Amino acid sequence: MSTFVVVAHPQLQQSRVNKRWVAELSKHHEHVIVHELYASYADKEIDVQYEQTLLADHERLVLQFPFQWYGTPSLLKQWLDEVFTTAWLFGSGGKAVAGKELLLAISIGGTQESYQAGGLIGYTISELTRPLQVFANQVGMTMLPLFTFYGAVQATEEQIEVSARQYVQHVLNPELDPRIARRRMLAEMKQKMNG
Numbered sequence: 001m002s003t004f005v006v007v008a009h010p011q012l013q014q015s016r017v018n019k020r021w022v023a024e025l026s027k028h029h030e031h032v033i034v035h036e037l038y039a040s041y042a043d044k045e046i047d048v049q050y051e052q053t054l055l056a057d058h059e060r061l062v063l064q065f066p067f068q069w070y071g072t073p074s075l076l077k078q079w080l081d082e083v084f085t086t087a088w089l090f091g092s093g094g095k096a097v098a099g100k101e102l103l104l105a106i107s108i109g110g111t112q113e114s115y116q117a118g119g120l121i122g123y124t125i126s127e128l129t130r131p132l133q134v135f136a137n138q139v140g141m142t143m144l145p146l147f148t149f150y151g152a153v154q155a156t157e158e159q160i161e162v163s164a165r166q167y168v169q170h171v172l173n174p175e176l177d178p179r180i181a182r183r184r185m186l187a188e189m190k191q192k193m194n195g
Contacts, residue, residue: 001031001174004058005105008037008065008076017107017152017160018066024164031172033058037075044075051083055097061141062171063132064105066152070121070128080135089139098140101177104129105147105167112150144176 005025009018025034035054041047055061065072072080089096106125114120115128125148126133136143147170149155149163175181 001060001172002058003032003060003062003171004054005032005034005062005064005171006037006076006079007034008063008073008079010038010073010075012036012038015066015107016157017149017155017163018064020160020164021064021105021107021167024168025171028168028172037079038073041075041079044078046079046082048082048085051079052088052096055083055100058100060101060103060144060171061097062103062105065107067106067108067125067128072132084135084139095140100141101144102132102136102141103144103147103171103176104132105171107149107152109153110150112148115150142177142179145170145178147171 007018007022009015012019012022022034022036025032033054063072063076065076071077084097106129108115108125110121115123115125117123121128125146129146133143147167149167151159155163170176
């Protein structure tokens with residue numbers, strides 16, 4: 001499976017978590033293309049046609065970013081707005097990204113306990129990323145389970161190392177599509193009923 005990872009961290013070199021994730025992903029260059037938005041577009045002038053070509057060439061899109069004020073960094077939002085044009089997505093009888101997969105990989109400064117009902121923030125990351133989930137549905141992409149890392153601000157080097165390995169396993173897992181798990185579950189149930 002070809003995977004395109006768009007990394008959107010405004011200060012990647014100062015990041016402990018996202019920088020480590022990128023380093024770990026880079027070891028798997030035969031399966032993954034890592035694309036650093038802020039390094040590529042410091043002037044914020046996005047080459048839309050180039051980005052659309054990259055998207056067309058891959059089956060899975062990963063958006064990797066730190067959670068900032070309950071959303072994506074600004075350049076990632078700009079990238080989504082400019083690259084995913086209606087004409088490209090649905091024009092000429094085509095569906096440019098229909099059937100492709102979308103995975104969000106998010107580093108979060110706060111604790112997981114904060115991001116739940118009754119917690120400091122009061123909402124889960126899944127609830128707060130709902131606009132991206134709706135986006136995936138509207139353009140015909142399959143939303144995959146999120147990869148999240150809570151407590152990034154206070155994380156130890158050991159926790160970051162573990163997260164980097166888990167992140168790569170998650171990104172490269174060909175069976176993340178929830179429909180695959182459901183088919184497997186139904187087949188197992190059928191086998192038990194018949195066996």
